[in-house]
Amino acid sequence: MEIYILRHGNAAEAHGGMKDADRALTPEGAKKLQSVLRRAKGVDVKPSIIVTSPYRRARETAQVAAQVLPGGPTLVESRSLTPESSPEAVWEAIRAHKSEPQIMIVGHEPLLSLVYAYLLGAPVQIDVKKGSLGRVDVDRFIAQPRGWLRWLIYPKLAGDPV
Secondary structure (H helix, E strand, O other): OEEEEEEOOOEOOOOOOOOHHHOOEOHHHHHHHHHHHHHHHHOOOOOOEEEEOOOHHHHHHHHHHHHHOOOOOEEEEOHHHOOOOOHHHHHHHHHOOOOOOEEEEEEOOOHHHHHHHHHHOOOOOOOOOOOOEEEEEOOOOOOOOOOEEEEEEOHHHHOOOO
16 A cells, blocks of 8 residues: 655644634645645555545645545545544554555644654654655555655655746
């Protein structure tokens, strides 16, 4: 399975009594995501399912991905992708869709850094920037995964040529 790990794009700052979960994706954040996702589309990224955090900025990021990527992926919300969750919970959410050749997860830091390390079975530290997209491949769905990092792209690197 190809697992695509997408961190939400830039979000508006909280104001007043706004909850963190209600922060929206900014127009600039959406634009940067589109650049990353167009690059991904060019290398045949087409997940049938996008599992996303229920936080607004993550849901809106998942919606941008569903619009840009081919195949009309189904969006599924999962509390396993909220910031306070665990890599083990994310792995269980992924395993629930193990028959899919590609899946995308959309979430937050610091969780996604921990997910990379968990999926790779190594104490690696990856700088998961807002709007970044990475691919980890796994071939077995055992309790503790052992995946391979195939690539990671940041919005700054994916920017459309001027």
